[in-house]
Amino acid sequence: MTVRVVIQSRLDSSRLPGKAMLSVAGRPLVRLVAERAAHEGADVVVATSEEAYDDVIERDLRRHGLRVVRGPLDDVLGRFVLATQDLADDDWVVRLTADNPVANGALVNELVADVQAAGRAYGRIDIAQVPEGLGAEAFTAGALRLANARAHDVYDREHVTPWLRRHHEELLVAPGEARLDRRRFRCTVDALSDYDLVARLFQDEPDPIGVSWQALLARVGELVPATAVPSTPLGGSAAAPAGRLVPTMDGVARWDRGQLREALRSAVAQGVTHVAVEVQDAACLHRSAVPALAGRLTAVLLVPATIDLRNQVERALGALGHHLPAEVVVVPDLARAVRPASSAPTAGRPVTEVWDQAVWDQVHGLLASGAVRRAGARAADLEGLARATALPGLSVLQAPAAAFAAGLGRSPAWGDAVDARAEVVSEDVGSLLSAPGTGTVAARVGSPADLRRALGQLSEPDGV
Template structure:
């Protein structure tokens, strides 16, 4: 047993037939926003406000922190405000929960709360406990999965005996840090009973404090409240929704859903695209685009060493705490200066230099996905490029290796290479080149497929024949007319909607890379991803109506210069 419990216990409310104790876990050593739980909110430290709201009406609450000296100030502040405290191992949070509940019988209930979430209150806790008891469960949770409730408006309830069972059964560091994974695997119902009384969905909102932007948002919610402890959680959520920059939806995806949006950032690093009339957005506009995309549920952000300022800009934007909310996919330097006479050691050094430059620019310790910028790198220098990248994977600097391909022949090579877990390729509703390879893609469920050029470098957004390159066998005006007629006939808003809905209806595509230059463009594309994908019969109708365009139109690198 480590350290002990400090402070006087409060009597449990009489609402429930067995003892209920809420355990509020927190520490000061948060990596994204250190000491965030001591930041002032409505005149109290965040952790104290969270505890006081849970303690309302006599609810039994214990703040569980670590024995590290770094948490002494947290203990002092909690004790000064009358919040009972227990201390245990920093990394074994499950052990802290055991200490916090050591005086309770096995049939008592434990409610897991976190110190950076101030919205849950005693009424919210009571509702979850009622749901658990009414349904005869050993585990109950609501919030955190972005369905009905805001992210951060969450709690878990389980009986103390089950908590002790988990502690005796698992030594997995993940289970010890996150407390309930072992319990959820064995006791969580397949479908949680619905939270009562909700007449709307708030899952698109974010109520936690994990970044400074989060803190400013939550502070705005509590600003001006006369009684921040007694204010019902529903009122706080309504105030959160009423903030000027609050999102109105969240692109939450589940397994089997149509392809989601991947934010492309070449436009944030270069003046890119044939139809780009804006140029390179200023830094503040780039920050707004990335933050708003993440706020609305975009989880993947695509960049590359070759995208000018893109990686560096992303690194500065993500440094505000957003890195944990998005997966970054970048690409190796194109290695255009590497020639066939370079020694293998020099090639390896060049590859490591590119990876380190990406890590430094992005402010990451690990690149979640690193793609080869060209499929030719698979065999470059007798395989030295891939050999070096595999070593960096083993060292933990890279998560998944991928390849950005240009042609079906390159895709065939990737499909035969088990080292590759991610592929990106150009595709749009005019592009017929990939159809023969769909069966091979479907037998590689381990391979994540993202497509780019959904709008054919802006030619289809809007569909304006004046922007099209002059290519033999292509009648831009006729194509634009056909696309517009298809969009109208299929009930799509416009050609952009048709383009995205077509790709999202293809089951082999996992994500669609869409780049934007402005916030209005971003919001317009996000709205399009909320719409239904085309059905198989609608896709067939599109394929039948559109002509077989020359391959030259599908490869922008070969377009005539204008």
């Protein structure tokens, strides 16, 4: 049985262009990643693009005896197939990225052994439990080829494994030594501040190729200040008033990126733990969020109740780049979901119920896979809220204050079914004063200035 590590790399990274050739431990980052992966004898190939600017990657790697394949810039799945075309279907492929230098051959071997022992065709390091930068995926060459034949979506091909995750029961692996607080620790290179940390991590290391990933991770813990990190769950209470605010950023694609970045820094500093955006705006949030906020800030994706909900969410998660953990709130009220004109209703069942079930099957699939942490629903009125309350597995119930008040007016006991899951949807942060349960409010903000004003309201003595 062959195990081949394929490392994807290119120079045109959006957040830190050229990072693959930045020097770490006296060598380009991409070469350090490849040499560490090969240290225990693994078969390693770096898959880069055919673009002229990636010639420098190939020249350096080949000069040092490392194998390289080149393929389409955006069809990374196609590059993986080229890099593994000589393997048998039951051989194994491990996917690494060239910005994660802490992972090594030992981690690769542990992941493959665990996935094989579980009898799965696909498994990955659970990035929800370990610091960012230890991510790795393992799958059979046969599964990769099947994905290549059937995955036609641009997103699936650029991100390599979404099709595999949708069509295989995955195994999530979390090495015990890696279970540090992922809200504080990261060992990837995504921004200049990350590069500074990783460069210091390997500084003066006598054996940068052979040093264990566990030793490096322990060193990360020494380098990162032990700052307090708020961790209020969506729908939960918080000691800091701002922890009760979930800014719903409207039209964030039009916001000035620099102003948004500073507004997010300020929000987190004041205790905000969640920000909400429409699912199609996830990429804008990713480009503006500072990597150091990863784990301190959760992205709440507002997703329409449609039959392709899961695809929309997975695209958004890819756009977020795993820098921000995600939760999902389905909008609008599920009672308003409609059947596409070209579809036929299922005999004996109202159309809306058919599609409601299809929507929530997808939501539960996202929860079961660990792709999102929590899920919720937004209702427009009491009728929709009552319906959402009855749905299983929801951690968040969003509705106007009037809907919550009407429900409590009908039956005080009904409040027990809502309580900590309640979030008031409002244009006015002052609605915190009248919010039921925990008093959490999802307040619409239309600009960085609106967000600053909302935070200012919360900090005023006469506020919450």
